[in-house]
Amino acid sequence: xxxxxxxxxxxxxxxxxxxxxxxxxxxxxxxxxxxxxxxxxxxxxxxxxxxxxxxxxxxxxxxxxxxxxxxxxxxxxxxxxxxxxxxxxxxxxxxxxxxxxxxxxxxxxxxxxxxxxxxxxxxxxxxxxxxxxxxxxxxxxxxxxxxxxxxxxxxxxxxxxxxxxxxxxxxxxxxxxxxxxxxxxxxxxxxxxxxxxxxxxxxxxxxxxxxxxxxxxxxxxxxxxxxxxxxxxxxxxxxxxxxxxxxxxxxxxxxxxxxxxxxxxxxxxxxxxxxxxxxxxxxxxxxxxxxxxxxxxxxx
Amino acid sequence: xxxxxxxxxxxxxxxxxxxxxxxxxxxxxxxxxxxxxxxxxxxxxxxxxxxxxxxxxxxxxxxxxxxxxxxxxxxxxxxxxxxxxxxxxxxxxxxxxxxxxxxxxxxxxxxxxxxxxxxxxxxxxxxxxxxxxxxxxxxxxxxxxxxxxxxxxxxxxxxxxxxxxxxxxxxxxxxxxxxxxxxxxxxxxxxxxxxxxxxxxxxxxxxxxxxxxxxxxxxxxxxxxxxxxxxxxxxxxxxxxxxxxxxxxxxxxxxxxxxxxxxxxxxxxxxxxxxxxxxxxxxxxxxxxxxxxxxxxxxxxxxxxxxxxxxxxxxxxxxxxxxxxxxxxxxxxxxxxxxxxxxxxxxxxxxxxxxxxxxxxxxxxxxxxxxxxxxxxxxxxxxxxxxxxxxxxxxxxxxxxxxxxxxxxxxxxxxxxxxxxxxxxxxx
Numbered sequence: 001x002x003x004x005x006x007x008x009x010x011x012x013x014x015x016x017x018x019x020x021x022x023x024x025x026x027x028x029x030x031x032x033x034x035x036x037x038x039x040x041x042x043x044x045x046x047x048x049x050x051x052x053x054x055x056x057x058x059x060x061x062x063x064x065x066x067x068x069x070x071x072x073x074x075x076x077x078x079x080x081x082x083x084x085x086x087x088x089x090x091x092x093x094x095x096x097x098x099x100x101x102x103x104x105x106x107x108x109x110x111x112x113x114x115x116x117x118x119x120x121x122x123x124x125x126x127x128x129x130x131x132x133x134x135x136x137x138x139x140x141x142x143x144x145x146x147x148x149x150x151x152x153x154x155x156x157x158x159x160x161x162x163x164x165x166x167x168x169x170x171x172x173x174x175x176x177x178x179x180x181x182x183x184x185x186x187x188x189x190x191x192x193x194x195x196x197x198x199x200x201x202x203x204x205x206x207x208x209x210x211x212x213x214x215x216x217x218x219x220x221x222x223x224x225x226x227x228x229x230x231x232x233x234x235x236x237x238x239x240x241x242x243x244x245x246x247x248x249x250x251x252x253x254x255x256x257x258x259x260x261x262x263x264x265x266x267x268x269x270x271x272x273x274x275x276x277x278x279x280x281x282x283x284x285x286x287x288x289x290x291x292x293x294x295x296x297x298x299x300x
Numbered sequence: 301x302x303x304x305x306x307x308x309x310x311x312x313x314x315x316x317x318x319x320x321x322x323x324x325x326x327x328x329x330x331x332x333x334x335x336x337x338x339x340x341x342x343x344x345x346x347x348x349x350x351x352x353x354x355x356x357x358x359x360x361x362x363x364x365x366x367x368x369x370x371x372x373x374x375x376x377x378x379x380x381x382x383x384x385x386x387x388x389x390x391x392x393x394x395x396x397x398x399x400x401x402x403x404x405x406x407x408x409x410x411x412x413x414x415x416x417x418x419x420x421x422x423x424x425x426x427x428x429x430x431x432x433x434x435x436x437x438x439x440x441x442x443x444x445x446x447x448x449x450x451x452x453x454x455x456x457x458x459x460x461x462x463x464x465x466x467x468x469x470x471x472x473x474x475x476x477x478x479x480x481x482x483x484x485x486x487x488x489x490x491x492x493x494x495x496x497x498x499x500x501x502x503x504x505x506x507x508x509x510x511x512x513x514x515x516x517x518x519x520x521x522x523x524x525x526x527x528x529x530x531x532x533x534x535x536x537x538x539x540x541x542x543x544x545x546x547x548x549x550x551x552x553x554x555x556x557x558x559x560x561x562x563x564x565x566x567x568x569x570x571x572x573x574x575x576x577x578x579x580x581x582x583x584x585x586x587x588x589x590x591x592x593x594x595x596x597x598x599x600x601x602x603x604x605x606x607x608x609x610x611x612x613x614x615x616x617x618x619x620x621x622x623x624x625x626x627x628x629x630x631x632x633x634x635x636x637x638x639x640x641x642x643x644x645x646x647x648x649x650x651x652x653x654x655x656x657x658x659x660x661x662x663x664x665x666x667x668x669x670x671x672x673x674x675x676x677x678x679x680x681x682x683x684x685x686x687x688x689x690x691x692x693x694x695x696x697x698x699x700x701x702x703x704x705x706x707x708x709x710x711x712x713x714x715x716x717x718x719x720x721x722x723x724x725x726x727x728x
Binding site: 003004005006007009010011012013014016017020021023024047048049050051052053054056135136139142143158159161162163164165166167168170172173174185186188190191 | 309376377379380381387388390402403405406409410520521534537538539544547550554555556584585586593595597634646648649651703707709711716717721
């Protein structure tokens with residue numbers, strides 16, 4: 001008798017296994033949840049891993065204060081429906097405390113997330129954060145472990161990672177140190193969309209094509225919002241767009257698209273010629289090593 | 301990129317150094333299967349120009365870290381993905397230098413297939429032997445020997461054939477530690493794109509499959525009826541506080557089937573206790589299923605209330621496997637600090653962790669000559685045969701029979717770093 005799992009079953013099974021290892025090995029883990037598509041896949045995996053029991057960890061959102069309201073509403077509804085617990089750690093609080101000092105008020109806040117995240121880890125004494133990062137997203141991530149060790153300062157040392165063999169994950173840490181666990185490391189953007197389709201996952205509506213006011217700035221489409229206002233001499237257009245990633249408003253750009261269903265998005269993903277971050281992340285384009293640098297500083 | 305929801309996953313690794321064109325082979329696979337997207341490509345074009353190159357250097361696709369780009373070397377294992385509609389491929393791209401044995405071992409641990417690259421001008425080198433040995437040691441069953449840079453030897457068929465003959469000759473003598481491996485040969489030019497995805501026009505004499513075709517058609521399935529059930533318990537589910545009263549007494553065991561087949565009503569026993577029961581329900585999430593196969597993560601409940609916790613293993617009731625406290629294993633040492641026979645280490649095996657002491661270092665394998673040597677200590681990248689004594693019994697199989705229950709990692713008790721990995725050899 002010969003049987004092989006389909007790739008989605010295989011990826012799901014691997015992700016469940018990783019989450020259960022976190023639950024089995026770590027004493028106080030947390031799942032980072034943004035309301036974005038990758039973290040929604042994580043929640044479905046967690047349901048499959050732990051139901052009919054409760055999740056053995058709370059969810060946590062690092063809130064930059066610059067989010068689309070649709071995503072925040074969706075986030076709260078989702079956690080409520082699941083009957084699980086949500087912790088919100090907000091950048092505003094770190095700013096009040098003085099641990100985050102912005103250079104200017106309209107500065108992109110993504111890189112400051114690390115500070116709030118590290119503060120929250122310390123406050124709650126978390127020894128592991130589960131995240132939805134994928135290795136196909138970015139070249140520094142391609143080299144990261146599934147269970148990635150961070151020192152007391154939250155730093156990732158790419159040249160000194162713990163070897164990771166078979167499906168044996170070493171999540172042992174001393175107090176103050178931390179593991180970042182990535183159950184969907186081996187998923188690609190296409191896998192994520194196929195999983196969303198198969199599992200009929202609900203998503204925030206800004207993932208689907210909609211009319212939005214935008215301006216075109218340095219090869220990117222910038223949505224017109226109160227934190228990303230129109231600059232002088234810019235022309236506001238109203239076009240059909242969708243978001244391929246959902247994050248802080250100041251660093252997430254939409255793409256032009258008519259895809260208003262998961263099925264159409266899958267077709268579009270199959271024929272696209274621009275990578276997910278290339279198209280939509282204003283923060284990765286600064287230099288070839290910007291993600292690696294942020295990760296070394298404690299970023300997810 | 302293809303949209304197909306029934307891809308089968310194939311994990312493979314590539315062995316070779318920068319000079320063999322390893323990165324170019326991977327770059328070519330990704331490029332010709334249209335996995336590389338325009339923005340990545342334009343970045344690579346920019347970098348190639350900066351380096352003064354006339355053609356786009358596809359090897360740049362696999363450079364991940366700043367230090368790697370600066371030094372033009374690969375430091376760590378990187379994982380790449382592409383999909384054809386028939387299969388989803390996960391490539392473990394490991395640097396091939398001798399000092400990076402640990403990376404090759406890491407990459408090989410999850411690979412089903414290894415592509416071993418040989419520079420057509422140089423033929424078989426010491427590193428070819430090393431790569432073949434490590435692939436076999438780590439239990440890889442399928443090898444593709446790709447003779448690269450055929451363009452630099454004018455696509456000479458005779459030279460290619462003699463390299464293949466030489467390889468077959470020496471491979472026979474590499475420790476037959478595991479069951480025989482399935483070897484395929486092919487000539488390629490990664491730089492020109494010959495025989496990777498497209499056939500090209502330069503090697504009409506070669507009638508075999510291209511590299512991608514070999515990957516697509518390879519049969520990696522194993523007969524699950526031939527392997528014994530191994531279900532290590534990862535986590536125990538007790539939703540007592542649930543609002544649903546029916547769940548107050550619910551108790552189930554969560555884990556992944558590492559090998560074999562598990563069906564409802566199967567008679568099982570829990571190891572190491574030996575208590576027997578039978579399977580009441582199997583589920584994935586809240587969905588009930590009748591049977592589960594190897595690699596599936598499931599939740600299992602038993603008919604009887606018996607004590608089961610993380611670290612225990614469910615096997616079929618008539619299985620003769622038992623828990624042992626002594627074994628011998630081939631170990632690859634990773635840490636900068638030498639292995640010390642006076643220290644206690646932690647051994648992580650399936651979902652169990654035990655303290656362990658070294659009984660003896662039996663011999664070390666010289667990774668150049670593959671000869672055995674007597675030594676008293678182990679240094680980074682050394683491979684040795686070691687006997688262990690455990691504090692707690694483990695349920696193990698020989699690595700050549702079971703890659704999950706035959707494998708373990710060694711953890712330093714004080715730093716918690718992963719300092720080594722081992723493959724168990726049982727006498728039977």
